[in-house]
Amino acid sequence: MTEIFPSKRVPIPRNGVDYRGKVVLAPMVRSGELPSRLLALRYGADLVWGPETIDRAMIGTTRRINPRTNTVEFTRLSSNGLKNPALNPDQRESIIYRIHPELERGKLIYQIGTANPETAVQAATLVAGDVAGIDVNAGCPKPFSTSGGMGAALLRTPDKLCSILEALVKEVGQVFEIGISVKIRLLETSEKTEALVRKLVATGITGLTIHCRTTPMRPRERAIRQQLRMIASVCREAGVACVMNGDVEDREQALQLIQEYGVDGAMLATAAEKNPSVFRSKEQGGKLPWFVVSQEYFRMALSVENRWGNTKFLLAQHMMGKDPKYQAMNQGKGYEDCAMALEMHDLREEAANLDEVLGITNRQPRAEKRARAREFTAQMELAPPKKAKQDNVLQILNIPHDAPAVAV
Numbered sequence: 001m002t003e004i005f006p007s008k009r010v011p012i013p014r015n016g017v018d019y020r021g022k023v024v025l026a027p028m029v030r031s032g033e034l035p036s037r038l039l040a041l042r043y044g045a046d047l048v049w050g051p052e053t054i055d056r057a058m059i060g061t062t063r064r065i066n067p068r069t070n071t072v073e074f075t076r077l078s079s080n081g082l083k084n085p086a087l088n089p090d091q092r093e094s095i096i097y098r099i100h101p102e103l104e105r106g107k108l109i110y111q112i113g114t115a116n117p118e119t120a121v122q123a124a125t126l127v128a129g130d131v132a133g134i135d136v137n138a139g140c141p142k143p144f145s146t147s148g149g150m151g152a153a154l155l156r157t158p159d160k161l162c163s164i165l166e167a168l169v170k171e172v173g174q175v176f177e178i179g180i181s182v183k184i185r186l187l188e189t190s191e192k193t194e195a196l197v198r199k200l201v202a203t204g205i206t207g208l209t210i211h212c213r214t215t216p217m218r219p220r221e222r223a224i225r226q227q228l229r230m231i232a233s234v235c236r237e238a239g240v241a242c243v244m245n246g247d248v249e250d251r252e253q254a255l256q257l258i259q260e261y262g263v264d265g266a267m268l269a270t271a272a273e274k275n276p277s278v279f280r281s282k283e284q285g286g287k288l289p290w291f292v293v294s295q296e297y298f299r300m301a302l303s304v305e306n307r308w309g310n311t312k313f314l315l316a317q318h319m320m321g322k323d324p325k326y327q328a329m330n331q332g333k334g335y336e337d338c339a340m341a342l343e344m345h346d347l348r349e350e351a352a353n354l355d356e357v358l359g360i361t362n363r364q365p366r367a368e369k370r371a372r373a374r375e376f377t378a379q380m381e382l383a384p385p386k387k388a389k390q391d392n393v394l395q396i397l398n399i400p401h402d403a404p405a406v407a408v
């Protein structure tokens with residue numbers, strides 16, 4: 001690959017990373033949690049972006065180390081935990097963000113959702129010592145983001161976006177010596193995109209990712225590449241790294257596109273969500289079969305005590321819906337069932353232990369227990385025994401009165 005070295009470069013801070021020549025995992029809510037990032041890194045992703053985390057969600061969290069998994073966790077009291085002080089401390093808290101300091105060192109970019117320079121700085125400061133960069137999401141088209149003035153709404157308020165980036169550069173980037181970057185979408189015309197990019201690259205950022213779709217475009221619509229050379233050249237002129245995103249299928253294609261369009265790096269989302277082994281090079285044998293990837297993912301998820309609902313969701317992205325192994329996994333209630341479905345019998349005990357830790361006791365989510373309790377009560381009402389009461393039903397089914405909802 002011929003690298004294009006610009007004459008000017010925004011200096012890369014001591015604890016930051018240069019995005020040039022990198023093939024990276026995109027930020028993905030739900031699909032970019034810790035085990036997905038670790039697997040992408042294992043298969044050869046050069047850098048990983050964490051899922052967008054809104055500034056207000058991060059502010060007020062407590063940073064702690066989980067000694068069982070060696071992970072850093074930013075936690076806060078969950079709404080369930082607030083209601084139920086009888087729960088054990090782990091089950092009262094929600095984990096807002098998780099990092100594996102050893103395996104993600106120098107590779108993790110924290111993506112922030114924000115519409116305000118002060119709260120952006122407050123939230124980013126909490127995590128800045130644990131990551132290699134902070135990226136501002138200025139591309140999410142979903143109403144939950146745009147209605148608060150965040151995500152793609154920032155493309156319509158460029159002065160606000162610039163003031164957020166400038167505040168982060170000065171108060172977080174310079175203080176922690178990490179890079180600040182931004183992820184945007186295309187505007188309707190090349191002229192509008194160019195005017196925006198020119199403003200953004202003057203804020204002191206070290207990188208800019210361009211998702212090659214406009215805000216109204218659906219994810220299935222093909223990415224547009226016509227503006228890419230122009231964006232790359234504006235970034236190069238300012239010494240800012242330009243990462244392209246949109247319909248990049250694997251490492252080989254990423255490297256070709258980097259050369260073809262003169263960009264500095266490429267970012268993969270959907271392709272990596274379905275099969276993170278797309279980061280493997282041709283020499284390493286490229287993409288692996290889904291079952292092998294699912295087994296590896298399961299191992300990762302188990303090792304970091306990932307939330308079961310998230311693990312199940314991610315496995316469903318890898319798996320072929322009609323495959324009997326998928327059906328078995330999908331009907332499973334927790335890690336132990338899943339270990340069996342994935343034919344990982346050696347992990348059964350460890351998986352059962354994790355079910356205990358996560359409160360997936362007797363592997364039956366609360367909603368199902370309640371449903372069974374209701375069925376049981378209905379049957380009792382048809383033919384009531386002497387003292388068949390709801391309380392007894394709950395006892396028979398081993399549900400405490402104030403049982404916590406099991407996160408699935």
Ligand SMILES: Cc1cc2nc3c(=O)[nH]c(=O)nc-3n(C[C@H](O)[C@H](O)[C@H](O)COP(=O)(O)O)c2cc1C
Pocket residue numbers: 026027028029030031050051052111137138139140183211219245246247248267268269270271273
């Ligand atoms: C499940 C999912 C979650 C996403 N979450 C985010 C996010 O948190 N932040 C963000 O900037 N983009 C997010 N995106 C958009 C991707 O980062 C990426 O820009 C988009 O999917 C285009 O890349 P692709 O064509 O490789 O899928 C998400 C996409 C998917 C599929």
